[in-house]
Amino acid sequence: MSQPIVDVSNLTVVFSGGRVPVKAVNGVDLKIAAGDAVALLGESGSGKSVTLRALMRLLPEKTARIEADRMTVAGQTVLDLPKQDLTRYRGGIVSMIFQEPALALDPVYTLGDQIAETVVRHEGVSFSEGRKRALDLFERVRIPSPQRRLEAYPHEMSGGMRQRAMIALALACQPKVLLADEPTTALDATVQIQILLLLRELQRELGLAIIFVTHDIGAAVEIADRIAVMYAGRIVEEGPVRTLIREPRHPYTIGLLKSRAHGAMAKGGRLETIPGSPPDLAALPPGCAFAPRCTFVADSCATIQPPVVQISPDHAVRCLQTDATQNAAPKLIEQD
Amino acid sequence: MLSYIGRRIVYALPIMLGVSLACFALVHIAPGDPLVSVLPADASEALRQQMMVLYGFDRSYLEQFALWLFRAAQGDLGTSIASGRSVSSEVMRAVGNTLILAITATFIGFLFGLLFGFVAGYFRDTWIDKSASVLSVIGVSVPHYWLGMVLVIIFSAQLNWLPATGMGPTGSAGWQMDWVHFQHILLPALTMSVIPMGIIARTIRALVAEILNQDFVQALRAKGLGELGVFTHVVKNAAPTALAVMGLQLGYLLGGSILIETVFSWPGTGFLLNSAIFQRDLPLLQGTILVLALFFVALNLVVDVVQSFLDPRIQRA
Structure with a gap:
């Protein structure tokens, strides 16, 4: 990989607000090439959203301790940025779209003003110039009658339109990296696919790098070039979409794929689930965090933190039992 | 509209x-x-x-x-039994005097209430927040007639800096904008401002803390706004609720405070009500209460309308 635009090595995030410190992220390594889309896949509490916010330093400074051997985005060392540069970095180099656009947009400002404000802030142009940019962006994200919608308040738009406006806002100052925090989770199914297609299209046109956080494998497949599966604050498996879907090697990834009701599930058949529940991030086991729920578990799993195993040059797994999982991938009846 | x-x-x-x-x-x-x-x-x-x-x-x-x-x-509220003068002219004169006091108190109370509230909410759980909160709790809890008397004891009786009663020097015809009259209004206005200050500060603090917890604040930071920019958004979001509370408080203050006006012998509506009750002056009592109540209704009307301008989610159609 030539000079990656996002380069994270050994990122840890610890929250110290409660009684015991909570280790939300425990050594995430992530490299993303410019113009690449990566999906961070995982269940609630796996640390995917926290990783995303750490990249923007959006976590509360008092309670969250962010550490990393290296965390650079477009050449900027994120953790060393002084306040002034941080505001330039946010929105200018990296921007974010949120899960719930109804909550992430300021309810008492018109959408046009919210976009124009950002443009003015970053580029020092006049407000009317900012409004012009907002109109361009609304056309770009294909909001119908954009001129009129610029005057609308968030509550006057539908969920899908709001998310389009959110995307327009995020792209206002030509960022190089877009962080998407479950942007389709709050939308209904038909709108989800439209937003995914729009994001994919914009990503190609603008050469954006996207980190797409989701718990929906379908959405990840739709948008991403590569998938990184997170569990208990670590990336447990990473690889190209196709490889990960067809030849998953981590027992957790295999479990996730099995628990999908995709394709032709026999009538009356039971959907497979992963037994147990995610670990307590305040008291992680010394070995593999997935071991208590794993069907391939061996004695060593409880004591040894699994190292990264390179299955192929672009497929990495953190598991001690990669030999056992070799042919354990679920048969996919229907696969595109 | x-x-x-x-x-x-x-x-x-x-x-x-x-x-x-x-x-x-x-x-x-x-x-x-x-x-x-x-x-x-x-x-x-x-x-x-x-x-x-x-x-x-x-x-x-x-x-x-x-x-x-x-x-x-038609504006005729009858004749005062006690004084024999027309009730409307008595009430109107008292309303004027109360307005002067209330507006001064409002100015002081709102200024410090908003200041304490926004600052405390924004710097939540810091020493700034804690000292502002202590001040506002004191403001809400202290009985204001007692505070009025204490202020009179300190500043009038002991230090002899400010006059204790009345709204002007003896023989003065009415309110004038000068230093002598200002001295008279200082103590009652200060006493009166303490309650709205406390209530507004506490409401705004809770409001700001709640707004800061909302997702859009993080989104504002994510798009690169500095703290000042974020604060501007918070203020605009807090404005409709702040206004409603302030309108209500203004209503209370305009109603005049029987206790404060009595302590300071301020010839306003509260003072008038007090004497009407003690003299069983029915027409005067009725008239005063009616005017004050209508004041309240009108004020709420104004607040509602202004609120709908500030918050687009309130339907205007």
């Missing part, structure tokens, strides 16, 4: 009617003879009857109410 205002005014009409009925009923339900204060104790029954007819107390309540309302609608 105009139709919205018009609709609000129409809605206010039945409220006003209800308010006037309540005013009228309240005074008549109270026990005691309204003529007791004007007639000598040994007045003859014939004289008593004559006075009853003169003041209209001999008619049925319904008739009295209808007549009173009809006149009130």
